[in-house]
Amino acid sequence: MGSRMAANLARAGHEVAVYNRTAEKAEAWVAQHGGRVAATPRDAAQGAAAVITMVVDGPQVEQALLGDDGAAHGAVPGTLMIDMSTIAPADARRIGAALAERGLAFVDAPVSGSSPKAEDGSLTIMAGGSDADVARARPFFDAMGEKILHVGELGQGQTVKVISNAVGATNCATLAQALVVGKAAGVDLPSLVSVLGASSGASYMVTLKAGPMLEHDYTPLFRLEHMLKDVAICLSESEAAGAPFPAAALAHELYAAAMGRGLAEQDFASVLEAAEGLAGIRI
């Protein structure tokens, strides 16, 4: 995702300094798109108007921005830091507070959309932060995304992202259960999927995951362990906010059971295996 997003920044005329833990990847990117390879995040931030991180989780963002060779040490005061990874909202708030102490601005701006959308610059970007900071980030977002939403304060971009993923995960777990019920009841499953896709039961998950489920094809597009992590973050947030989310809690239980079946690195469609296990039926 990150390399494709950076390519769109370069295409929009921004000078890009790239850092990747695997130097060869950064070198290959620069060979293709121009800009320069940075030796460290600190180096990448030298002279930069903005620093953008796109990594796996909160600790990685913290390391990249605030670690020994972190970008915070290379940036001049007032520089805008933008994290576009999906991390816990609490991590985003903590990192934002630490950056603020150094006079650095921070916006959390996770994205929705797969690699093709990163490639053609049509990501959905949900930004959390002050009006002024999000406005400063806007030109960069315009280069990478199509739908750009300022959803609330710092951390709330992440909150919206994990709620959205939790809804997707829940719809997917519901679909898995429905297919198992259909099988148990003896209906033709491709017909059931066809009806689901053309009725009140339609969802992006039916479009995307019903086919692979019927084939038990779990080639990973988004790993089950990552989806489980996002649902868990959503539940932490909803619990802290005092609003139960029982549908997502039930889905979490099924994804966790699928993890227990060794499916962590498979696509999250493999939650089907937990639904099959519940019923003792294979579709």
Added chain:
Amino acid sequence: MGSRMAANLARAGHEVAVYNRTAEKAEAWVAQHGGRVAATPRDAAQGAAAVITMVVDGPQVEQALLGDDGAAHGAVPGTLMIDMSTIAPADARRIGAALAERGLAFVDAPVSGSSPKAEDGSLTIMAGGSDADVARARPFFDAMGEKILHVGELGQGQTVKVISNAVGATNCATLAQALVVGKAAGVDLPSLVSVLGASSGASYMVTLKAGPMLEHDYTPLFRLEHMLKDVAICLSESEAAGAPFPAAALAHELYAAAMGRGLAEQDFASVLEAAEGLAGIRI
């Protein structure tokens, strides 16, 4: 729905005899579309190649086909009976068995799609029955529907229909909970809805019900009591088949609690009130 479906049969060149408990409705239909008014279902079946019922529930279908003035008494042996209502699969099987004793064929063929789709003949029709019976019903289906699926044996059209409605009901209840969680966490709800519609959380329910939920507008398109009935039928079927459907069971609990709040005749989007009640938060 029934009057619009019958109009498409007439347009396709079928001679239609119409019966409605309110005679004026049948007379108005005939004045517009031709055919004849039948005094009873028995009368409607006289000389008919097929009898089609479109009513509210299993007891009404049973009355129309097997009651004192039921169509079974007016039909010659071999006549095809087609029920396009949404009823319990067990009711469809029982009615089918009673008709078979009289030498009458039966297909259950519930539909998906609202009044506009009934009007322009683009319904999704999911048929259960023998290959021969469904083949005989096909010309009638072609006049009324766009996507016509033979999903299994007698009763399984209904099974697919209630599974599909249960998935829709569950996705809708999940959406309601997500909006309450978003409100509790302080995010901008229209932005959350916009992200949901453009992400893995997208569903027909987000498209159709998120707007009314934000307005607390429960103008009935499909009543909560009817959705609850369909979810309950789905759960009976899944339990009888030995496959648990916990996501639908959880949704059932929320719709039932919304019923207890006096929302039976409101749109099923009012399940939001039960989700708000869980959290003690109004969105």
